[in-house]
Amino acid sequence: xRALGRSTNSAESVEYDSARAFxxxxxxxxxxxxxxxxxxxxxxxxxxxxxxxxxxxVRAMVFNRLCxxxxxxxxxxxxETVAMPAMPESVTHDQLLRTMDALMERAEAVEERIAxxxxxxxxxxxxxVFYDLTTVRIHGDAQLPDDVRAFGMNKETGGxxxxxVLGVVQSxxxxxxxxxxxxxxxxxxxxxxxxxxxxxxxxxxxRVILVxxxxxxxxxxxxxxxxxxxxxxxKLEFILAVPAxxxxxxxxxxxxxxxSTGLAEGSFAEQRLVVAHDPIRxxxxxxxxxxxxxxxxxxxxxxxxxxxxxxEGKSERGRRATDRGAYSxxxxxxxxxxxxxxxxxxxxxxxxxxxxxxxAIARAERFDGKLVLVTNVADLSA
Numbered sequence: 575x576r577a578l579g580r581s582t583n584s585a586e587s588v589e590y591d592s593a594r595a596f597x598x599x600x601x602x603x604x605x606x607x608x609x610x611x612x613x614x615x616x617x618x619x620x621x622x623x624x625x626x627x628x629x630x631x632v633r634a635m636v637f638n639r640l641c642x643x644x645x646x647x648x649x650x651x652x653x654e655t656v657a658m659p660a661m662p663e664s665v666t667h668d669q670l671l672r673t674m675d676a677l678m679e680r681a682e683a684v685e686e687r688i689a690x691x692x693x694x695x696x697x698x699x700x701x702x703v704f705y706d707l708t709t710v711r712i713h714g715d716a717q718l719p720d721d722v723r724a725f726g727m728n729k730e731t732g733g734x735x736x737x738x739v740l741g742v743v744q745s746x747x748x749x750x751x752x753x754x755x756x757x758x759x760x761x762x763x764x765x766x767x768x769x770x771x772x773x774x775x776x777x778x779x780x781r782v783i784l785v786x787x788x789x790x791x792x793x794x795x796x797x798x799x800x801x802x803x804x805x806x807x808x809k810l811e812f813i814l815a816v817p818a819x820x821x822x823x824x825x826x827x828x829x830x831x832x833x834s835t836g837l838a839e840g841s842f843a844e845q846r847l848v849v850a851h852d853p854i855r856x857x858x859x860x861x862x863x864x865x866x867x868x869x870x871x872x873x874x875x876x877x878x879x880x881x882x883x884x885x886e887g888k889s890e891r892g893r894r895a896t897d898r899g900a901y902s903x904x905x906x907x908x909x910x911x912x913x914x915x916x917x918x919x920x921x922x923x924x925x926x927x928x929x930x931x932x933x934a935i936a937r938a939e940r941f942d943g944k945l946v947l948v949t950n951v952a953d954l955s956a
Contacts, residue, residue, distance in 0.1 A: 594657040614687035689776040702746035724758035816946040856943025
């Protein structure tokens with residue numbers, strides 16, 4: 575009102591026209607064009623059968639995912655609220671679906687074009703390639719030919735779910751290079767070879783160091799991956815974390831190491847072994863395991879006390895306890911606590927009983943607080 579020269583006490587109301595958002599989509603548009611994605615995708619999706627601009631709709635869906643993730647219909651509603659540069663005046667749901675179909679049909683060509691735009695941004699002398707996978711849950715029962723939606727162990731819920739597996743490859747600087755999609759029941763280690771083949775084909779780096787976490791490690795496929803790299807006239811170097819469940823395969827290798835500085839080196843399977851040790855973390859892991867075992871022992875004593883009371887004629891409300899029932903309950907508790915290696919109930923005994931394997935506990939404690947890496951990289955310090 576003051577700007578209009580009116581009294582602040584004026585009864586006249588001020589009306590405002592709605593405006594479309596511009597800042598975020600303008601910044602994304604400039605970045606998209608400067609990276610060369612626009613022309614690259616136009617070439618990959620070029621077709622005489624479409625009367626609409628497929629690249630513009632790809633750009634719209636990508637920007638929608640970055641600014642306000644929603645469904646295809648949600649994307650249409652969002653487009654009405656933004657002023658996106660170089661967009662058609664009207665976009666239909668059918669056009670968005672046809673654009674997705676075009677992307678599926680030309681996925682390899684699109685990815686090749688995008689890779690061409692990314693190559694100048696990579697360090698040509700040393701590329702540390704990070705690769706990891708996650709699971710994406712799917713709802714619904716529909717089935718399609720060659721459907722990647724399958725039942726497998728879901729990382730979000732920790733249980734079995736219908737899903738697919740999504741992999742992402744990025745450079746050491748965090749630049750995303752490519753993604754992979756796999757069936758929901760595929761083993762993580764089985765995806766490494768296909769991923770590496772594409773990286774070596776698309777990005778002509780002189781040196782590749784594959785850094786993988788414990789879920790992706792297979793000590794058995796190191797030779798296969800090395801052969802794959804040598805076929806492209808490049809040496810594959812790797813830094814792989816050894817899963818804790820495979821520490822036992824190292825035998826006495828770790829026991830002979832000196833961890834006074836927190837780091838030690840050795841060899842395993844003709845490869846360099848680098849081991850880090852944190853005594854504080856080791857003590858915490860050991861104490862946590864001992865506490866969980868003590869809790870199971872208390873639970874077992876409660877089960878035995880109930881069985882003994884019944885034998886003395888002191889019954890309680892509810893179903894009558896049995897030795898087999900006590901075994902089942904105890905075994906389930908041990909399994910839930912992931913302590914089956916250390917605590918075992920004797921199913922063959924006439925009366926409920928269990929034992930604690932102190933030797934197994936001692937072996938586990940020798941590996942507590944340790945991170946074990948196997949590598950063939952010779953010129954990096956531990």
